[in-house]
Amino acid sequence: MGKDILILAEHLEGKLAPSTLELVAKGRELAGQSGGAVKAALLGHNVGGLAQTLAGTGVEVLHADDAALAEYTEGGYGQAARALIEASAPRVVLVAHTAQGYDLAPGLAGALDLPLASNCMDVRLEGDKLVVVRRILNEKIQGEFELASEKPYMVTLRPGTTKPAEPAPGGKATPIPVAVDPSKIRAKFLGLERPQVSDIDIAAADVIVSAGRGIQKKENLPLVEELAKLLGGVVGASRPLTDLEWLPKTRQVGQSGKTVRPKLYVACGISGAMQHVAGMKDAGLIVAINTDPSAPIFEIAHVGIVGNVLQILPLVVKDLKG
């Protein structure tokens, strides 16, 4: 059993995912506990520049370049990652809990019969044991779980939970040969598609008033719109509302929508699930109105009102107009 921590870097369209630098930071902590080194696997094609960037954080970057790795496929990335894991037997394989990460890591854990802990807020090694901290049940409960195995631990780390690694000396990019057999890539990449944009860009707004399930009915949206107007802002939404098509997808704030950093963010009837919070936690001033005092939104909001948004909003609007 090895002692190294292997992180799987993520990149898209020539840019490293911000979560990759968080993996480097967490990987360092784990390497301190295991007594090994952090190595970052960068899989791709013609991404030598990214390998240098990543090496700038002080880690050794194992850079696998192959045309079959040009785009993410579980088959291509899976083959390359598998070869690296089997060759180096790392103590922990650290992957970001992103749409790509939670496709790749559990798939590998299943195929290679490895222990897996996913969507972790924190992770540490205690001797041979892996201890993970997870948030469950709509962020209302925290759980600490322990896995014990001789095999490499596969871990996905929730983005935004660890401070990203700063630039540091001592890193290097090492090209490594990997044999990826394109005929074994069964899920074939066909293309990257972007949403049709014919709406305002909420990410450019200074003030966003967002609606969540707490507004109960589409007919109540004008309340939110009115407040947004009085504050010179725009209307955003949590995922359930855009799924119901009460508002267009372009208004969705969160992991699968827009990441926003307005000066003011008013969350109206939004519980604050991780997927939403990931997209707005860095707003300057966060105001939350929600009936549930245990809603996780109050954890990241600066100012909170425990109350029914349908009752509070009309009163606020009236006051602001008066």
Place this chain on the structure above:
Amino acid sequence: MPLNTVVCLKQIPNPDLQFSIAPSGKDIKRETLNYKTNGSDEYALEEAVRLKEKHGGRVVALTAGPKRADSMLREALAKGADEAVRVSYEDVGGYDAGKTARVLALAVKTVPHDLVLTGVQSDDLVNSATGSLLAGLLGLPHVSVVTKVEVQGTGIEVWSELEGGLSRRYALPLPAAVSIQFGANVPRYAPLPAIMKASRQTIKDISPATLGIPNWDAVATPYAFAIRKLSPPEAKGHATLITGSPEEQAKKLAQMLREKGFVRR
């Protein structure tokens, strides 16, 4: 081309509830919980039924869980599943997702399948792992976070959602495993006659004996799993609360917004 689809469903405690920790510190108190079908699993079921309606084939709704999960399976039958299977693996909390996936994988192998669908994540434990873990265990090609499935020739084409609203499009041969994203379709309501009919349908039971093993402990995992403790989350911070009657709360908020210069004149 007719498709045999297995949809894996999970019955979860309604996540909008308040939760408290059981005296053992290793589970939540369950006495007063009510349960519902996991959100994204509803979309997975709907996708399976739509594929069947368009291309023919069969839909098998499968779950691992206690007897109470039968109500969820009957709902799935009423919404268009042809068969319901409950794996009698009764790990109440189900915190060890790797074990559950290994039990499910054994069960799925006993059902003919071209396509294995799951929801993208369970809203209670939010592992977002079971779909691709199952795929890995079964040796199936997989794509996660899928918002659209189309049959193309002898395979399927899927759209996989990324952060920021981008999508990757993939072609997959069958058999394959796909996890379905929230909002992929509009799940139907079950018509009353179908609910009546479903209440009389048999739910197939898969026990260790069905699978030819002595008990669930015989399903090996490559690790030992333990729950150390559950606790209320350590709040990283907390909002300053505006208290009072709704009128007072609204007034104070309006005043604060004015003072901070956010109100347009």
